[in-house]
Amino acid sequence: MSSMFGVVGKQLRTHPALIPLFVFIGGGAAMSMMYLGRLALKNPDVSWDRTNNPEPWNKIGPNQQYKFYKINMDYSKLKKGGPDF
Template sequence: MSSILGTVAKQVKSHPALIPLFIFIGGGATMSVMYVCRLALKNPDVSWDRKNNPEPWNNMGPNQQYKLFTVNMDYSKLKKDRPDF
């Protein structure tokens, strides 16, 4: 692993114009990993504990936001539109 970092450091020292490329690629990779982790942990469609909570989407309230980004949606004014099980 250190040989890879040494090669990258050598390339950056000899070509300083590569620094923004490494920054943007590293930032994009970090954001994509964070988004996948958020989907795995916060999305109600994912069930990690099938024995105690096999259907986690039934425990979501009608005014609970689980999407990352919504346009023109006020979750506090939503009413319940499904039956209790």
């Protein structure tokens, strides 16, 4: 593993134009892993604890935002549109 980093380091020293490529690909990989972690931990459709709360999507209130990005939506003014289960 350390020999691989040595080869990459040697390539970057001889070809410095590759540095932005490694930076952007590394940043994109890091951001995609962070988004995947956010989806796994914060999404109400994912249930990690099936014994205590097997259906976590039923505990979401009508005025609670769970989407990553909202466009012109005020969740505090929403009213519940369905029955209680």
